[in-house]
Structure formats: C-alpha cells, structure tokens
Amino acid sequence: MDRDQFVTLFRAHLQDVSKYLSRRVDRNQVEDLASEIFEIAWRKKTDCPDGMELAWLYKIAGFVVSNHRRKAVNRIIHLPILDTDKSAPSAEDMALDGSGVAIAFAALSGSDKQLLSLLVFEELSIKEISVVLGTSENTTSQRLKRARERLAANLASLLSDI
Known part of the structure; x- marks a missing residue:
C-alpha cells in the first residue's frame, strides 16, 4: 500500500473508526485515539488484508481501546476518589x-x-x-x-x- 492508497483508506474509514471509538471512549478522546489507530495502520500497512480494510482497522482499534482503558485504570488506582459527574x-x-x-x-x-x-x-x-x-x-x-x-x-x- 503506497501513500496515496493509504490516504484513500484514511478518508474512506476515518468516520467509521471515529464512530466505533465514540461508542467505547469519552468523546474528547476520539480524535487522539483515531490518530493513534491510523498511525499504527500506516506502520503495519503491509498486514492489511485486501478487501477487509475496515475490519482490519477495527481490529487495531480494539487493541488501542484496550490499551487506553488499561492506562486509565492504572491512573485511577493512584488518584484519590473524586466526586465527578458521569460522562455522556x-x-x-x-x-x-x-x-x-x-x-x-x-x-x-x-x-x-x-x-x-x-x-x-x-x-x-x-x-x-x-x-x-x-x-x-x-x-x-x-x-x-x-x-x-x-x-x-x-x-x-x-x-x-x-
């Protein structure tokens, strides 16, 4: 996959990946995590199966969301309990x-x-x-x-x- 093909992939699937993320993380984290997903996708572009690009991106997104949650739990463990409103x-x-x-x-x-x-x-x-x-x-x-x-x-x- 060359640069132009990747740009096409990015444009075709950014919205779908963002929707996937918005159902799993806070809205203010969607853009950063989407960037991380596409950065990983660029590095691993040779692993992308033909015709299964969106599913491949969702697989990467699943790993990114899991890592994000793991890091969040580790941060919370070390914070005092706060009385905060629930997220949307x-x-x-x-x-x-x-x-x-x-x-x-x-x-x-x-x-x-x-x-x-x-x-x-x-x-x-x-x-x-x-x-x-x-x-x-x-x-x-x-x-x-x-x-x-x-x-x-x-x-x-x-x-x-x-």
Whole structure:
C-alpha cells in the first residue's frame, strides 16, 4: 500500500473508526485515539488484508481501546476518589436505554458484548468480524449464535421476573 492508497483508506474509514471509538471512549478522546489507530495502520500497512480494510482497522482499534482503558485504570488506582459527574452516555447506552434489552445486554460477558456490538452497532459481516477477532468464520458464527441465545435467555429471565 503506497501513500496515496493509504490516504484513500484514511478518508474512506476515518468516520467509521471515529464512530466505533465514540461508542467505547469519552468523546474528547476520539480524535487522539483515531490518530493513534491510523498511525499504527500506516506502520503495519503491509498486514492489511485486501478487501477487509475496515475490519482490519477495527481490529487495531480494539487493541488501542484496550490499551487506553488499561492506562486509565492504572491512573485511577493512584488518584484519590473524586466526586465527578458521569460522562455522556455512549451510543450503545442510548440505543439500549430504558429497556430490558439494556439490562440483558449488560449481563452478557465482555466477549458476547463485543460480538453483538460488532454485528449490530458496527454493522460488520461475519467475515469482517472474523478478521477483527482473528477467528474463522465458522467459529465467529457459532460464537454469535451462542451470544444471541444468551441474550435471549437473559431477556426471558427478565420477563419472567415481571
């Protein structure tokens, strides 16, 4: 991938990467993290699979978000407890707000949440999710099937409690 191809990639996917980030981090961090993602992408441009550029960028973004959260936790551990307002809700929180779906979704494991978020919020295909997660399409399909079943079971449990 040469410079012009990378610029085209950047222009085509910056908005998608920014949306992905805005659902996972505070709004004021999106631009910095997006820059970091594209910097890594430039350094690793030879690793980009043909036709799977966005999924590849999401994979990098997943690592960047994980590192960002890890650093944030380390900073918080060393700070005194402060009384601060909550940050603005994420797009996922707003989409799920006020419904049993939010409670059922929150009860899922982190990997189930990630799978369903990539499918529903990022609108990725099974093939693209497989690239993001580094798994086969068959494994991804099976994991998605089980995640949906667990979400449905959580919802059924909530409804039976009403």
